[in-house]
Amino acid sequence: MLLSSVVDATDSVAATSSRLAKVDALAALLRSLDADEVVPAVGFLVARPRQGRIGVGWRSLRSLQAGHVGAPVLTILDVDEALARLAVAEGPGSVAARRAALESLTARATDREWDFVSRVILGELRTGALEGVLLDAIARAAGADASAVRRAAMLSGDLGETARIALFGEPGELESVTLMVGRPVLPMLASTAGSATEALATVGGPASVEYKLDGARIQVHRDGDDVRVYTRSLADITHRVPEIVDAVRGLPGRRMILDGETLSLDEDGAPRPFQDTMSRFGSEMSATVALRPWFFDILHLDGRDLLDEPLGERLDALDRAVGAARMPGIVTDDPRAAERFARDALAAGHEGVMVKGIDDAYAAGRRGKSWLKVKPVLTFDLVVLGVEWGSGRRRGMLSNLHLGARDPDGAFGDAGGFVMVGKTFKGLTDELLRWQTAHFPQIETHRSEYAVHVRPETVVEIAIDGVQRSTRYPGGVALRFARVKGYRPDKRAAEADTIASLRELLRG
Incomplete structure (x- = not known):
């Protein structure tokens, strides 16, 4: 198939706010592959x-x-093969080889196709073709049960392979996709609550109340001495974290899939700042700052899948598998006990607590109300849409951030886009000012008189005291007393908080 057919389909998806129309357009494309x-x-x-x-x-x-050429000639497989060559180019002469390969690909593409390929390479294709829409389109195109498609995608962590199985697999192959040690699973996600008491009421029964670390999410697979470590986005970082690999090899469980967090500790055993953990997490240098893992869930243990078991049973298995490496926590339905534990977590230097329904299964890849994060201040992961030049001491530096929340359904703009909800320059250290002054021009889309407008891909964690109604911003909500906690290089823009989650605070 010509690449232009894919470009046409994405243009159709971007042109409509109707989810049904998006699904129809994508399903038609998938059926023709x-x-x-x-x-x-x-x-x-x-x-x-x-x-x-x-x-x-x-x-x-x-x-x-x-x-560029005037008429389409590139096929899907042409582009796939070109990207494969670029991915393996390394060593002496690789820079020139990459440039030559890119220029060859450019010369065979139309203007529209090259714009599309460029955005694919950079990871910022804003069409509204979110994974949920695409999963529905896969089910529609294959005539498959939507729940079976979603579960296969969750358990395989591979949307493309799920589509291939649904469209061309043998009967029953889709339903046969199961947990596999060594193949990462989409992680379960958490919503937010204002307090431990509120979280308990939402869960509606006994809950596990656990430390919420200001660290990096990890998923660890062990098969004997073979240990693999994955990020929340399912990237394999085993080679970067030898201390985590060694720690897991010393645990009692021999074959398991673990969900947890890692962070670095200072000389007194207190947690280091998130930026220190992420600097070590993303580095291949030998560690002067060591990472320690804590595990809060287990999906498989020694031949037994636990994904669909209640959390209470999973925690019993987790105790057997990891011993002292389990995340500190209690099980309670008493709000006073939950609040005491939350205060203990803060006193230990952690972010807050997680409150999880003890009777709930692990909902891979989904964000629901059975996992709730509680922090002493409200924090949201937002996306930088633009940056203003500073004045006074900050003259010559990019300072004031334009912040956007995700709008997956297109309620206030294009589906899959972002809605501006405020600005802030508070909380920015001199180091962050220097970093963002160097970083944002690299992803610049255009400039206005006062600001550099950028591709919406940089996630920043923002602390706020609340929100207020606004006629200035299209989402009808503005942040109150926003300040920067830190950038989140471990998160994609698609994982940012939504405008709906901010608007819910208005009712509070």
Whole structure:
């Protein structure tokens, strides 16, 4: 199939706010693919090609000099093969080889196709083709049960392979996708609550109240001495965290899938700032700052899948599997006990607590009300849409951030887009000011008189005292006393908080 057919489908999806119309357009495209085109095409649709990051940035793409063809000739497989060559280019001469490969691809693409491919490479294809919409389209195209498609995607962590199985697999193959040690699973996600008492009331029964660390999410798979460590986005970082691998090899359980967090501790055993953990987490350098893992859930233990078991049973298995590496927590339905434990967590230097329904299964890849995070201040993960130049001491530095919340349904704009909800320059250290002054021009889309407007891909954690109604912003809500807690390089823009979650605070 020509790549232009994929571009046409994404344009159709971006042009409508109707979820049904989006599903119809994507299903029509999926039905017309050959079996070997499904995985790369799905990767293009969600701007996550199967090759992963290929080491090509915005500046490299912008500096290309090659022209474009007038009529479509590129196929899906042509682009997939070109990205594969780019992904493996390394060593002496690799820079020139990458540039030559990019210029060759550019010269074979139309203007529209190259714009599309560039955004796929950079991971910022804003069409409204969110994974949930695409999952529905896969089910529609294959005539498959939507719940079976969603579960297969959750358990495999691979949307493209799920689509291939649904469209071209043998009867029953979709339903046969199960947990597999060594294959990462989409993590369960949490909503927010204002207090431990409120969280207990929402859960509606006994709950596990656990420390909420200001660390990095990890998923660890162990099969004997073979240990693999994955991030929340399912990237394999085993080679970066040898201390976590060694710690897991010393645990009692021999074959297991663990869900947890990691952070670094200072000399007194107190948690270091999140930025210290992420600096170590994303580095391949030998550690002067060591990471320690804590585990709060287990999905498989020694031949037994636990995904659908109640949390209470999973915690019993977790105790047997990890011993002292379990996240500190209590099980209670007493709000006073939950609040005391929350105060203990804060006193120990942690963010707050997680409150989880003890009778609930593990909902891979989903955000519901059975897991609730409680922090002493409200924090939201928002996306930087633009940055204003500073004045006075900050003259010459990019300072005031334009903050956007995710609008997945297009209630206040384009589906899958972002809605501006406020600005802030508070909480920015000199180090962060220097960093963002260097960073944001690299992802610049255009400039106005006062601001640099950027691609919506940088996630920043913002603390607020609440929200207020606003006629200035299209979402009808503005942040109150917003301040920067830190950037979140471990999160994608698609994981940012939604405008709906901010608007819910208005009712409070």
